[in-house]
Structures are given as structure tokens and as C-alpha cells.
Amino acid sequence: MSGRTRGWLIGLAAIAAIQVLRMPVRNGREQGGFEAPPAVRSAILTACFQCHSEQPRWPWYTQLAPVSWFIHAQVGEARRRLNFSTWKDYLYDPGTAARKFGAINQMVRSGAMPPWYFRMLSARGRLTPAQRTAIETWAIEGRAQALKAEPN
Numbered sequence: 035m036s037g038r039t040r041g042w043l044i045g046l047a048a049i050a051a052i053q054v055l056r057m058p059v060r061n062g063r064e065q066g067g068f069e070a071p072p073a074v075r076s077a078i079l080t081a082c083f084q085c086h087s088e089q090p091r092w093p094w095y096t097q098l099a100p101v102s103w104f105i106h107a108q109v110g111e112a113r114r115r116l117n118f119s120t121w122k123d124y125l126y127d128p129g130t131a132a133r134k135f136g137a138i139n140q141m142v143r144s145g146a147m148p149p150w151y152f153r154m155l156s157a158r159g160r161l162t163p164a165q166r167t168a169i170e171t172w173a174i175e176g177r178a179q180a181l182k183a184e185p186n
Contacts, residue, residue, distance in 0.1 A: 081159050085112035085113070087119045
């Protein structure tokens with residue numbers, strides 16, 4: 035057996051062995067309450083809920099280590115930063131709501147969201163210019179309303 039063949043076999047054996055270290059697929063409780071104009075809601079449900087909610091869809095490749103480790107870490111971080119499953123909780127505090135709306139606007143406007151790797155892996159992650167504009171406008175208006183409601 036050549037060294038190259040042996041290397042491939044060892045690599046394949048290592049990939050097979052690390053499959054026992056898969057990340058568990060866990061979806062949390064969906065609390066609901068996310069409301070937005072229909073165009074915005076549709077865009078966010080399609081492109082953002084995959085990582086920023088408790089109900090993502092887990093495609094087959096999210097079960098393959100080491101890819102699963104990266105994807106689960108990204109989803110966990112995304113939920114920590116913004117979780118549409120708990121959207122109503124943000125709206126109870128005008129300061130928090132203003133920050134969330136401002137961050138949504140900034141991230142969508144800059145093109146940082148959805149991230150490049152999600153756009154590459156899923157057509158669902160690609161927002162059209164019209165969807166981006168709708169989300170930005172909604173976020174700007176939501177931030178303005180939250181700032182008006184914030185006590186001085």
C-alpha cells in the first residue's frame with residue numbers, strides 16, 4: 035500500500051471516528067410573538083430564523099463532525115445575540131428594542147447578515163435588494179418608535 039493510499043485511509047478513519055462526537059440537535063421552545071409587516075416577516079422567517087430562533091431546520095450536513103461543531107457554535111452565538119423566538123421580551127424594554135432594531139439595520143445594511151457561508155450553503159440565506167430595503171426600513175422605524183417610548 036502506497037503512502038498516499040495509507041494517508042487517505044487514515045484520514046477517512048479519523049473522519050469516521052469523530053462522528054461519535056456529533057453535536058446534539060436541540061430546538062428550544064418557540065415562544066412566538068414575532069410580528070412584522072408581511073414582507074419583512076417573510077424575509078426574516080426565510081433568511082434569519084435558521085440561526086436566530088429556537089426552531090432552525092438542521093440540514094444533513096449539520097450532523098457531520100467537524101462541520102456540525104462549527105454550525106452549532108454559530109447558531110448558539112446567533113441566538114445569544116438575537117433570538118426572534120423571544121422577540122416579545124426585547125420589546126418590553128424600549129432601550130433593548132432600540133438596540134436590537136439598530137443592530138438588525140446595521141447588519142443587514144452592511145451585508146454582514148446573513149453571513150457569507152450561510153448564503154453559500156443555502157439559497158434561503160440570500161436576501162433580495164427589496165427584502166434588504168424592507169428589513170432596513172422596518173428596523174429604522176422600530177428603533178425610532180422604541181427611542182420615543184424610552185423614558186428620559
